[in-house]
Amino acid sequence: MKQSTLIIFLVIFSLLFTLHTARVNNQSKHGRKLMSKHSIHSAIGVQENLMITDYTKGGDSGGPAECDGKYHSNDKFLVSLPTTWYNDGKNCNKGINISYKGMDVIAVVIDECGGCSDDVLVASKAVWRGLHVPESQWGDEIQVIWSYVN
Template sequence: MKNFRFVLFLVLLATTSLEINAQTCKPSGGIRGRKPPPGECNRENNSDCCVQGKFYTTYTCSPPVTGDTKATLTINSFQKGGDGGGPSECDNQYHSDDTPVVALSTGWYKGGDRCHKYITINGNGRSVKAMVVDECDSTMGCDGDHDYQPPCPNNIVDASKAVWKALGVSEDNWGDLDITWSE
């Protein structure tokens, strides 16, 4: 009987450890920053440009999605010529900054499975629905395809100005905001 309890304890311990490990998102690697050619990094919305030689962590995953997934809201222009770079990944189109749209970090984007689906964003005591139209690439960056910006962290909801306005955040506080989101 003691052996059975001990074996049962080990099985429960192993199962719990596997479950915890399955819910963690660890870096998948990294890239070294390259200095952008003159005029090639769009600084709209105070976007960061890659720094020559700086190490940037990359991810292929994001934290688990829950009923209220914790994230960082950042600001992005989805318009042509904006700091978002090229057209949106979901539909190869540009979107007005007056439309509530978002890009999700690579893991949450799920290879496009969330394209054109609405998520609810909660922050600043308010909520807003926004459509997923793009990926905030956590796997690559510091190149022309990514407007010479670093890879996205793995917990980003990159939102249009319309989302920030709907949350009632004053323009001088746009940039980073702790939020939760749900499907």
């Protein structure tokens, strides 16, 4: 009985190892890093400078959101990611947790900030309000920590 259990375990382990190896090889062939900046940041959080934008038509966001081609209300928890984090739209509609001085909000990625450096996160007024940043500081860059919501 013990020998058959061991054989079953080895077969299952072998299958899982083969599937994992195939997945890793497939990712490598497509130019993906196994431990990318994105996976590191989603695991530990990233310190960024938070900036504010206006997602409404005529606002300072520069046009409709890249993810859906629409304008949005500033009363929603929305963010734009720099080009690296935006990742050709692969992070559209993902939730991110943003923390500032003990306050947390979850915002949705709707846009790319093409001219932003990798250490900048751009957010709607609702995010700033939700983080309890005084309106007198809106527009100032503040330091936040963010990570992807699983």
